[in-house]
Amino acid sequence: MKAMILAAGKGERMRPLTLTTPKPLIEVHGNPLIVHHILNLKAAGIEDIVINVSWLAEKIVSSLKDGRQFGVNITYSQEPTPLETAGGIRQALPLLISANGALTGNNEQPFIVVNGDIYTDFNFATLRNMKLKHAAHVVLADNPPHHPEGDFCLTDGWLNNTGDNRLTFCGISLLSRKIIEDYDPQEQKLGPLIRAAADKGQVSAEHHRGIWHDIGTPERLQTAINSTKQNL
Numbered sequence: 001m002k003a004m005i006l007a008a009g010k011g012e013r014m015r016p017l018t019l020t021t022p023k024p025l026i027e028v029h030g031n032p033l034i035v036h037h038i039l040n041l042k043a044a045g046i047e048d049i050v051i052n053v054s055w056l057a058e059k060i061v062s063s064l065k066d067g068r069q070f071g072v073n074i075t076y077s078q079e080p081t082p083l084e085t086a087g088g089i090r091q092a093l094p095l096l097i098s099a100n101g102a103l104t105g106n107n108e109q110p111f112i113v114v115n116g117d118i119y120t121d122f123n124f125a126t127l128r129n130m131k132l133k134h135a136a137h138v139v140l141a142d143n144p145p146h147h148p149e150g151d152f153c154l155t156d157g158w159l160n161n162t163g164d165n166r167l168t169f170c171g172i173s174l175l176s177r178k179i180i181e182d183y184d185p186q187e188q189k190l191g192p193l194i195r196a197a198a199d200k201g202q203v204s205a206e207h208h209r210g211i212w213h214d215i216g217t218p219e220r221l222q223t224a225i226n227s228t229k230q231n232l
Contacts, residue, residue: 001046001048001109001110001111001112001127001128002046002048002049002050002095002096002097002109002111002112003041003046003048003049003050003111003112003113003114003124004049004050004051004052004089004092004096004111004112004113004114005024005034005037005038005049005050005051005052005114005115005116006052006085006088006089006113006114006115006116006171007022007023007024007034007051007052007053007060007116008052008053008054008055008057008079008082008083008088009023009054009055009082009116009117010055010082013216013217014026014215014216014217014218014221017218020056021056021059022053022055022056022057022059022060023116023117023215024060024116024117025059025060025063026117026215026221028119028215028221028224028225029225032063033116033117033118033119033215034051034060034064034116035064035070036119036120037114037116038064038067038070038072038074039070040120040121040122040123040124041072041112041114041124042070042071042072043124043125044123044124044125044127044128045125045128046072046112046124046128047071047072047073048072048073048075049067049072049073049074049075050074050075050076050077050092050095050096051064051074051075051076051077051116052076052077052078052079052083052088052089052091052092053076053077053078053079054078054079054080054081054082054083055082057076057078061076075095077091077092077095079091084188084189084190085189085190085191086180086188086189086190086192086193087188089113089175089180089190090180090181093177093180093181096111096177097109097111097177108176108177109177110130110132110174110175110176110177111174111175111177112124112127112128112172112173112174112175113172113173113174113175113190114171114172114173115171115172115214117171117214117215117216118170118171118172118212118213118214118215119211119212119213119215119224120170120172120208120210120211120212120213121210121211121212122139122170122172122208122210122212126206127172127174130174132174132176134176134197134201134202134203134204135175135176135178135179135197135200135202135203136173136174136175136176136179136194136197136202136203136204137173137174137203137204137205137206138152138159138169138170138172138173138174138194138203138204138205138206139169139170139172139173139205139206139208140152140154140167140168140169140170140205140206140207140208141167141168141170141207141208141209141212142167142168142209143166143167143168144168144213144214144220146214146216146217146220147168147214149166150166150167150168151166151167151168151169151191152166152167152169152198152205153165153166153167154167154205154206154207157204157205157206158198158201158203158204158205159194159198159203159204159205160198161195161198161199167207169191169194170208170212171214172208173190173194179193179194179197179202180193213227
């Protein structure tokens with residue numbers, strides 16, 4: 001199984017820090033956010049990783065190189081200007097579903113996608129061992145203070161767009177080739193594709209109750225640093 005880390009965004013809400021440092025290279029507890037993901041993926045037995053890059057791309061590439069220092073193989077999907085999340089995944093799809101970068105054949109192996117600007121202790125082995133027979137599986141968390149309304153509902157292991165007891169999308173998912181390939185989402189976010197698939201009963205989900213922080217602003221970065229000190 002392969003994984004993709006989304007790392008192409010400008011991180012505008014983190015300025016001025018992100019004027020010179022890509023958000024995935026911001027450090028929490030001694031490692032950049034993206035390195036935490038790489039190490040966690042490696043620990044779960046996932047060694048083939050695709051990273052999309054655009055803003056300050058050369059800094060990410062020069063820091064991570066080909067991944068050998070982490071025991072993984074990193075391939076980069078270059079975006080001249082940052083695409084939306086679904087567009088970035090669609091561009092990288094040939095790298096995710098084949099060994100030679102060709103979008104051909106009938107490879108139905110799903111792949112993991114994780115946002116490069118989150119901090120979490122999620123165990124990716126749960127996704128690696130999953131037999132996905134539908135469009136997607138997503139990971140949800142308790143609603144953080146900055147997003148109290150949540151995104152989705154979880155009912156008997158399936159994702160719903162409506163209902164009570166809403167939870168927040170973690171930025172972690174296991175995707176089928178079909179959910180991305182059947183659309184032309186070059187300027188589209190991933191969220192609408194997941195919502196459309198959920199309406200068809202094609203998205204399963206789980207509730208992660210461990211550490212999870214969305215590092216979207218300097219204040220949230222500090223919250224992550226302060227709160228996780230108590231858990232490490």
